[in-house]
Amino acid sequence: MFSNITLGQYIPGRSPLHRMDPRFKLGLTVAGIVLVFVANNFASLAVSAALVLTAAGISGISLRQYLKSLKGILVLILFTAALNLFYGSGEPLWQWGFLRITTGGVSNAVFIAARIVCLILLSAALTYTTSPTQLTDALERAMKPLGVFHIRVHEIAMIMTIALRFVPTLLEETDKIMSAQKARGADLESGGVFQRIRALIPILIPLFVSAFRRAYDLATAMECRCYRGGEGRTKMKVLRAARGDYLALLAAAGFAAAVALCNIFLPFLR
Amino acid sequence: MDHLQTIDLHFSYAPGEGEAPREVLCGVTLQVKKGEFVALLGHNGSGKSTMAKQFNAMLLPSGGKVYAAGMDTADESLKYEIRRRVGLVLQNPDNQLVASVVEEDVAFGPENLGVPPEEIRRRVDAALRAVGMQDHALDAPYKLSGGQKQRVAIAGILAMEPECIVLDEPTAMLDPRGREEVLDAVLRLNRERGITVVLITHYMDEAVRAGRVVVMDNGRVLLDGPPREVFSQVELLKKHALDVPQATELAYRLKAMGCALPDGILDEDECAAALELLLGG
Structure with a gap:
């Protein structure tokens, strides 16, 4: 799918x-x-x-x-x-x-x-x-002067990078959860608008729980790799x-x- | 020189409301020497994953001491130096990759350390070659198999040029082929580069390939020694609800039924050879 x-x-x-x-x-x-x-x-x-x-x-x-x-x-x-x-x-x-x-x-x-x-x-x-990565990179550099106003430009760019990275992962997960719920007899395709929205609840709840678990894991992994915000950070690809x-x-x-x-x-x- | 060292290490997680604190580690004393390949075994709740996070200062001891590469993990100012030298690879490969392009993900660690760009480039290429992923440098992680993703995660740690790598059940979510890929990569790093490896696993067949096996049970070290020595204690392991490698299990049961087989059989080849000797002789 x-x-x-x-x-x-x-x-x-x-x-x-x-x-x-x-x-x-x-x-x-x-x-x-x-x-x-x-x-x-x-x-x-x-x-x-x-x-x-x-x-x-x-x-x-x-x-x-x-x-x-x-x-x-x-x-x-x-x-x-x-x-x-x-x-x-x-x-x-x-x-x-x-x-x-x-x-x-x-x-x-x-x-x-x-x-x-x-x-x-x-x-x-x-x-x-x-590519989205290049765009995020460009945005980070373009917004750098905003740091003067205590806007955390690096953090915003990092959030965008991670969001982009996890889109396919979470889509795949949604697909899996939908199959699992269908296998247990969930009906996702019939009924009126409200009924269909209600049918999405058993998909969204596990998806959110898993997203939070992933976020926790990712934070641990980032700390293990010495992440501590934008300060003192270098980049492999210099524009x-x-x-x-x-x-x-x-x-x-x-x-x-x-x-x-x-x-x-x-x-x-x- | 001891690379990782714990002295009478105690640890308990902050208890939930109305719960009594439960000790996860109750007095672990353990030394890992430079260049060693140690497999850390134990069933769920034995404290083996907690040990992994103690080694790189992700968790700090409630009692006792942990020294990583000679540095006291309780010293806050050494935190990042410890994490650079003692890399930790986690279980789920999907949740530890940060970037949408393989090589950019591998660059994440050295970027955090403030390494100059040309040097990062060199390290990223070297790390990807070391795990055999150089052909996938520009791929998106979600297009890779589990074993490949986990190898990228190892490359990400390797790019920080650590002296020691701790892997917390890196193969638990992989298929047999992925497990083999990852284990091969780790073994090679240990043999060719002398990187100290602590492999936390519950697969006995992986533990057999280590130079030393440490078995943990209920927050204590139960057994510690070469695989042959540890797995010959079949009864003790079984008493603590732990498995032994399949070949060892087979030999043990045959012996219990009166077959004259030697002690300390570890893998299929040894078992086959011993059986051949028994049946042919």
Whole structure:
């Protein structure tokens, strides 16, 4: 049942995007998202879309994968676009009672839909090319300055690492408990919503008990291996920025400048 | 030199409400020498797992002394130095792996010790080779078999470069093949690198392969000696509800029925040879 789990959406590969420093990837993705939001006319949106498509292009991941990432959120895109059709000023194109579609509404709808698509594609490009471990690592380093506010960055990252590590283990366990309860005649598949939720109780309780036992064992094992928090800890894999990373930074800066210029000088393209 | 030493060690867990404290260890005096391979036997509740945690200062004595690599475990400031030198491998391989990638898990120990990155890399590769898991360095632990996971756990301890490894029933949750893999790896570490090994187990067939067997019962040392000597005391072991290896059991029963078999038969080969001699002669 759970034999083939993929954690996150990582697709292993050797593209330039795969090899990029995860800190840069994370930072540039956030910057890209800001860019997509800042773009306020079609020219600047086209520039940020070009950035997104470049990233997707060099990720070496098939178009089909990207379309898949959009499929899940298609309803949301259509709903938002449809709602936006009825807002906006300009020439009325169609009217029925208080509902009115205007040229401004149509352009709004297209603009919003394009914006959401850009956001999804960009975050997909990040998660497809970065393993959860790399992401956690990048997050830990990105959040390091928060240590000033007594936020325990290392501990948060460690919790995430362990959570990721135990997802498959606990899924396997759930599967086992479900089989065991079914073998004793538990009915998990029929009845109404409430009945089904009630049927989950005999699965969740053993699962929680076992999770706590595992946590206790793991804590012992970590102590045996001299774990004492983030202080004085080193890392086997040191993240090092390479030329490609700075090149990407430069390219992103170029795109940002282009978006700003379009925003300032072409405001009528909307 | 004694590597691990307990002197009149007493220990009891904090009692629950309204319970009287029960002593788990009642005066254990034991020495393990450098480079020895000791099997620690005993049935459930004999105190053998508690002993494991005493050796690396996870538990501290309520009475008596424990010295690990010459250091008093009661000295709080030596805690991490002791744990680095005396590595402890636990029973359930699933619950002692921290990271989602094998090599990152093996790196966890040296990372905690603040070892420089290049040195960690070297140690991780060496540790994985030592347990024969170098081809799985980039795999996810959940894709490995039980025996492989346990070998990764051993590599994780090995990467701290300990002088002694204590294994608390490392094969209890494994299938026969996994047990063999783990035991082979441990035997090799002891033979080739001179690492002191304390193997806690309830499998008699594993204990036979150790250089010395210590049998515990009710928090005390019942027997202590080479396997041949210990397992020849079949009656005493049986009185304390302990097993002997199957071949020893067979020879013992045949002897009780009047067959002229020698004492101290430990494994199938010896038993077969003795029977052949008996039947052929």
